[in-house]
Amino acid sequence: MSSLATEPIAAMPARSRVVYRHSLLVRVTHWINALCFVLLLMSGLQIFNAHPSLYWGQASSFDHPFISLDAVQDANGDVKGVTTVLGHSFNTTGVLGASRDDDGEMTARGFPTWITIPSYQDLATGRRWHFFFAWILALNGLAYFGDLIARRRVTRDFALSLADLRSIPHSILEHARLRFPKGDAALHYNVLQKLAYLSVIIAFPVLVLAGLTMSPGVDSGFPWLLELFGGRQSARTIHFLLATYLVLFLLVHLVMVLVSGVFNNLRSMITGRYRIEEEKP
Amino acid sequence: MRREDQPTRRRLLAALTAGAAVGLSGCDRLSQSPGWLSLLDSAESLTRRAQRLLIGSRQALAPEYGEADISKVFKPNGSVEPDDPDYVAAKQENFANWRLAVDGLVEKPLTLSLAELRQLPARTQITRHDCVEGWSCIGKWTGTPLKELLDRAGLKPNARYIVFHCADTLEQTLDGTGRYYESIDLIDAFHPQTILAYDMNGASLPVEHGAPLRLRVERQLGYKMAKYVMRIEAREEFASLGRGHGGFWEDRGYEWYAGI
Numbered sequence: 001m002s003s004l005a006t007e008p009i010a011a012m013p014a015r016s017r018v019v020y021r022h023s024l025l026v027r028v029t030h031w032i033n034a035l036c037f038v039l040l041l042m043s044g045l046q047i048f049n050a051h052p053s054l055y056w057g058q059a060s061s062f063d064h065p066f067i068s069l070d071a072v073q074d075a076n077g078d079v080k081g082v083t084t085v086l087g088h089s090f091n092t093t094g095v096l097g098a099s100r101d102d103d104g105e106m107t108a109r110g111f112p113t114w115i116t117i118p119s120y121q122d123l124a125t126g127r128r129w130h131f132f133f134a135w136i137l138a139l140n141g142l143a144y145f146g147d148l149i150a151r152r153r154v155t156r157d158f159a160l161s162l163a164d165l166r167s168i169p170h171s172i173l174e175h176a177r178l179r180f181p182k183g184d185a186a187l188h189y190n191v192l193q194k195l196a197y198l199s200v201i202i203a204f205p206v207l208v209l210a211g212l213t214m215s216p217g218v219d220s221g222f223p224w225l226l227e228l229f230g231g232r233q234s235a236r237t238i239h240f241l242l243a244t245y246l247v248l249f250l251l252v253h254l255v256m257v258l259v260s261g262v263f264n265n266l267r268s269m270i271t272g273r274y275r276i277e278e279e280k281p
Numbered sequence: 282m283r284r285e286d287q288p289t290r291r292r293l294l295a296a297l298t299a300g301a302a303v304g305l306s307g308c309d310r311l312s313q314s315p316g317w318l319s320l321l322d323s324a325e326s327l328t329r330r331a332q333r334l335l336i337g338s339r340q341a342l343a344p345e346y347g348e349a350d351i352s353k354v355f356k357p358n359g360s361v362e363p364d365d366p367d368y369v370a371a372k373q374e375n376f377a378n379w380r381l382a383v384d385g386l387v388e389k390p391l392t393l394s395l396a397e398l399r400q401l402p403a404r405t406q407i408t409r410h411d412c413v414e415g416w417s418c419i420g421k422w423t424g425t426p427l428k429e430l431l432d433r434a435g436l437k438p439n440a441r442y443i444v445f446h447c448a449d450t451l452e453q454t455l456d457g458t459g460r461y462y463e464s465i466d467l468i469d470a471f472h473p474q475t476i477l478a479y480d481m482n483g484a485s486l487p488v489e490h491g492a493p494l495r496l497r498v499e500r501q502l503g504y505k506m507a508k509y510v511m512r513i514e515a516r517e518e519f520a521s522l523g524r525g526h527g528g529f530w531e532d533r534g535y536e537w538y539a540g541i
Contacts, residue, residue, distance in 0.1 A: 039308075042308070047415065048415070050413070050414040050415055051412070051414040051415040051416050053416075055416075058346065058350060058409060058417065058419060059350070059352050059409060059417045059418050059419045060352075060356075060416040060417050060418065062354055062356065062416075063354075114305060117308045117309075117312065118308060118309050118312040119305060119308075119309050120309070122312065122534075123413065123414065123535075124530075124533060124534030124535045125312045125318070125534060127413075127535070127536070128318065128321040128322065128324070128325075128534075128536075129308075129312070129321060131321075131324045131325070131328060131541065132320070132321040132323070132324040134324070135324050135327055135328075212541075214411070214415075214541070215332075215540060215541035216343060216409070216411050216499065216500050216501060216502060216540060216541075217332040217336055217500045217501065217540025217541060218332065218335075218336070218540075218541065219343065219344055220336050220341040220342060220343040220344070220499070220500045221332075221335045221336035221341045222335075223344045226344060232409060232411065232417050233416075233417055236415060258290055258293075258294075262290050262293060
């Protein structure tokens, strides 16, 4: 980058090199997946809002939800949002259970308008968005996994060695200091990257299967899915929890992209080219 | 971390925030655009074809449960106490003079009383009812397989859909399109678990669950399972019914194929 050229040590050997990091297929599937994930998350929360409670098992035990986002009226007649997790209740007015609608009115809503598609309550339209982008996500995912298997990328890019596992504490410390691998070490994912990306590679297909388990049609052909997830309502809960996990991953992912060289990272996921700084001799 | 990234990062964050705001209002605008909605609808036929390919041709059965799994509380939904005068009158007579009509594209139209329905072959099944809202309840249903009625009436060759006309008005409208109705195709109509249930959990079907007769289509969502069924009509199309989409909720934006 430009600042490197202005440094007064032109005679020194190159301090960085550019490598080809991500194949075209990985780049394209990454961005399609990113778009689908955001739209599926937001339309998914619209669908969730139609019945903002989660249960374990086959059926809904309405009195004993695992998680529920409810609205109650207090003594003054004001609407309050209450989040209940395993019997413990929290006041979450304004965000969960009750929040302001598009007209500024405090309304019973699981999740607030700014995180649902459409922003207003409309289950039918939310479902249309959800299933359309679910198909794209699934087909995109098939292309990604096909490539992962065909090019043996699981063993090449993500396999965890014993040395990897031993380096976990060191790697955590380095990440906390915002110091990232340089030189040849930067040619490969470090152990925390491997673990994070592997978890996502596993979470997405499980999330899709849990989603399919909510389909009465799919259940008739593949009843083993119900056993895998412990029932339709458990599958709905797992679908929600995995989506929550992916949101947490996304937040960490975005922070890491920002702090480890946003231009370089974005370029590598757009053009494939990634600049690696050499370690100081 | 290089210094040059700082302004880039700040600009990127600002752009992301602005982009999110534009994106959000854009999604609402798209949600009301007929062109975009019909694009999204292409997923429905893809889902229907995929599910029919995987489960339709082999008549896979929906999972059935045991007595112990029956929900203590089965949540009623939609109409729970229809106030349509004809229905109220029939209910007051405990449906003694109620008749189910089977007509349309059939060789021999039928009318059946509850007693006559109960004399036909019956099927009992403990199945899970999945509401489009996301909750599920398990109940035991006994009723007449729809196939028994369709075989007796004899479908004409051009019959493609079975329409269920109901007694309840779920939404007050000026043009009468607030009356509940539903439609299924012949694959689901002849499915062994597709029954017209008159008993629930071992007793007569309660009013809140559709007395005297409700449809069970176990491989689809709850809104397909019309309650208060008065008339079964075989048809070639459903575009000329209601608002043209094949059912009360379909006319309000929900998918006609509700297998997911």
